[in-house]
Amino acid sequence: MLRRNVGDLERLLRVILGIYAMLLGFLFISGLIGNLLGFIGLLVFITGAVGWCGIYALMGRELPRAAVSEPDQAPEETGIGTGSLAEEEKLSSVSTLGEEDFTDARPELSDPLLVEPIEPQPTDESQAA
Numbered sequence: 001m002l003r004r005n006v007g008d009l010e011r012l013l014r015v016i017l018g019i020y021a022m023l024l025g026f027l028f029i030s031g032l033i034g035n036l037l038g039f040i041g042l043l044v045f046i047t048g049a050v051g052w053c054g055i056y057a058l059m060g061r062e063l064p065r066a067a068v069s070e071p072d073q074a075p076e077e078t079g080i081g082t083g084s085l086a087e088e089e090k091l092s093s094v095s096t097l098g099e100e101d102f103t104d105a106r107p108e109l110s111d112p113l114l115v116e117p118i119e120p121q122p123t124d125e126s127q128a129a
Contacts, residue, residue, distance in 0.1 A: 002057075004051040004063055005051075005052055005056045005057075005061050005063055006048070006056065006063075007063060011048045011049075012048070013048070014045065014047055014048025018041045018044035018048055019041070019045055020041070021036050021037055021041025022045065023041075024037060024041070025041055026038040044052070057098050096113050
């Protein structure tokens, strides 16, 4: 697979301008000029949609590895998570807790120590009348 060499903003602009050039060339300008403009717009649209430009590849332009996000790459390849060794040791020493570890910590609703009895407040019947 080809490695992307066109940035996200440039890709968006290429797609928009490619569609505009194709519409202008194929629908509104007749003759050789219209066909050339339409095909150039098609090429610009394709390079924007794919994210790879052959002219950039010939010039040797590449995006940095961190800018390219491919799901099958490991974090070491993308440059993400390149912390110090001490940080990685701290993270690996933390144990993970499952839900079964918290079963004793949950209070039961029928626990008499946690339920306060509600006593009725005395009402003054003479004020109500």
